[in-house]
Amino acid sequence: EAAGITSNAFPKTVRLGGVDCAASYLHEPGDARDGITVTVPLFVLNQVSDERCEWLVPGMLQAKIQALLKSLPQRPRSRFVPLPESAARIAALFNAPERFGHGSLTDALLKQVRDETSLDVKRADFKLDMLSPHLFMNFRVVDEHGRQLGHGRNLGALKAEWGAKARGAFQALASLKIAGGSREQETPVAEDAADAASGARLSGKTVAGAATQRAAGNQGATCAATTAGSPRQSASAGAPAQKADARYAAWTFGELPELMEIRKGGQTLIGFPALIDHGDAVGIEVFDEPEVAAARHRIGLRRLFGLQIKDALKYLEKNIPDLQKMAVAYMPLGTQEELRSQIIDVALDRAFLLEPLPTDEAAFKRRVEEGRGRLTLIANEVARLAGGILLEYAAAARKIKDTKNAPEATQDAQQQLQRLMPKQFIAAAPWPQLAHFPRYLKAITLRLDKYRADPPRDAAKLAELRPQEQRYWRLVAERKGAVDARMQELRWLLEELRVSFFAQELRTPQPVSVKRLDKLWSQLNS
Numbered sequence: 001e002a003a004g005i006t007s008n009a010f011p012k013t014v015r016l017g018g019v020d021c022a023a024s025y026l027h028e029p030g031d032a033r034d035g036i037t038v039t040v041p042l043f044v045l046n047q048v049s050d051e052r053c054e055w056l057v058p059g060m061l062q063a064k065i066q067a068l069l070k071s072l073p074q075r076p077r078s079r080f081v082p083l084p085e086s087a088a089r090i091a092a093l094f095n096a097p098e099r100f101g102h103g104s105l106t107d108a109l110l111k112q113v114r115d116e117t118s119l120d121v122k123r124a125d126f127k128l129d130m131l132s133p134h135l136f137m138n139f140r141v142v143d144e145h146g147r148q149l150g151h152g153r154n155l156g157a158l159k160a161e162w163g164a165k166a167r168g169a170f171q172a173l174a175s176l177k178i179a180g181g182s183r184e185q186e187t188p189v190a191e192d193a194a195d196a197a198s199g200a201r202l203s204g205k206t207v208a209g210a211a212t213q214r215a216a217g218n219q220g221a222t223c224a225a226t227t228a229g230s231p232r233q234s235a236s237a238g239a240p241a242q243k244a245d246a247r248y249a250a251w252t253f254g255e256l257p258e259l260m261e262i263r264k265g266g267q268t269l270i271g272f273p274a275l276i277d278h279g280d281a282v283g284i285e286v287f288d289e290p291e292v293a294a295a296r297h298r299i300g301l302r303r304l305f306g307l308q309i310k311d312a313l314k315y316l317e318k319n320i321p322d323l324q325k326m327a328v329a330y331m332p333l334g335t336q337e338e339l340r341s342q343i344i345d346v347a348l349d350r351a352f353l354l355e356p357l358p359t360d361e362a363a364f365k366r367r368v369e370e371g372r373g374r375l376t377l378i379a380n381e382v383a384r385l386a387g388g389i390l391l392e393y394a395a396a397a398r399k400i401k402d403t404k405n406a407p408e409a410t411q412d413a414q415q416q417l418q419r420l421m422p423k424q425f426i427a428a429a430p431w432p433q434l435a436h437f438p439r440y441l442k443a444i445t446l447r448l449d450k451y452r453a454d455p456p457r458d459a460a461k462l463a464e465l466r467p468q469e470q471r472y473w474r475l476v477a478e479r480k481g482a483v484d485a486r487m488q489e490l491r492w493l494l495e496e497l498r499v500s501f502f503a504q505e506l507r508t509p510q511p512v513s514v515k516r517l518d519k520l521w522s523q524l525n526s
Helices: 042-047 050-054 058-070 074-078 083-094 105-117 155-173 207-215 290-308 310-318 323-330 336-352 361-372 375-402 407-420 437-451 455-478 485-502 514-525
Strands: 013-016 019-026 035-041 138-142 148-152 201-203 259-264 267-277 282-287
Touching: 013 035, 019 267, 035 042, 042 138, 042 155, 042 267, 050 105, 050 155, 058 083, 058 105, 083 105, 138 155, 148 155, 155 267, 155 282, 267 290, 282 290, 290 310, 290 336, 290 361, 310 336, 310 375, 323 336, 323 375, 336 361, 336 375, 375 407, 375 437, 407 437, 407 455, 437 455, 437 485, 455 485, 455 514, 485 514
Parallel strands: 035 138
Antiparallel strands: 013 019, 019 035, 138 148, 201 259, 259 267, 267 282
């Protein structure tokens, strides 16, 4: 244990996603394995936290902090000279058990720098591309037999390549048991893949609690956070278990918890149960990511509601107002059947899938009765809005086609139209935002109507707009389509900026400007 090489500084295992992953170390600059390499079982890959991995291990923290400080612009960097002493001091603070591995290291250091300098340093001021490769964790992904599947320091790329198989491997461990028996009884815990078919323990902990625990670096094997009054706080267990491939046409599977625990080799994984749409029935599957589980669960729950109101749905399918007329305008995007399905799906969501979602049979039955009476009214409302949008869509598409000698403006308008109007535009856009689509589309037509009068003005406004949009879509690509609330706000403010630039007479519901967008970008990067 000389020269600071101790089991605490350089542990033999690193806990990732609730599993102790074997760690090995190499000091060989230029070698692909230089630094720390962790061996990650495939089934836990999707639960490995990027933020936890930023911290590496305690023995490497000082070097990483020093490199991050060195990457800062000159003014804030100069406040930490000499860098080795500053890095050692901050590492001593960050290595405290209550801080190490909790949240993002970059964010923690950003706060420390701001607190010590009172300078407006941004997260982007840390130039991660300047850091040596050994200061990023190296991952070796292996299957259940220990065979290497993939390796590298880019966790996102490994998840993109192996995430689907990782989910399958995780689900092979999980066999959800939902029953309506006594709460004091408990189903057996799955100890490994072979035991998975015999049971898994249900937990009443919330998704929010699990997400918080993972963001904190998965320091414990199980998530201890609970939410008082959570509608899915506990699950009944102990009655005969359902088969893993069981199908349900009604809510006959007991209470559905938000979390379940799966044990493998003495370690505990967290799974997220969801109802899965199988067309004429639903099943139950367990996912390794709460966001994926939540999205699949809403689709499955929608199907289960639909199965309870078959007659009402048959009537609705035949009586959507002006469906054939709308389908003509929708033809460039898809078929009449696809349009009908979207309208009905959105109507079902708005009639039945209000928060909080039901988590037991009684709440589900109440929601069925509440939603049944308003479904037709809501469907008519959705159809009316869809009709108005498609009317403006057809007008904008014609205007783009008919406008001559304006290649830059028409190309930009066509790109805007394609982004606004994918095949699933009714289902894809948030419902409150969909009400603004007729105005966004009308703005395209008005812009091209006015183009001839002042082409230089159009070009100047487009030059202002383009950097904002390019920055947004670049970030969407970097995040692989994962869009949070602040990015959603940016997305729709960009559409409002287009209205204010090119069709001011249509007005915007709130003030919008490049300056305001820059402020939002600053908050996003802070």
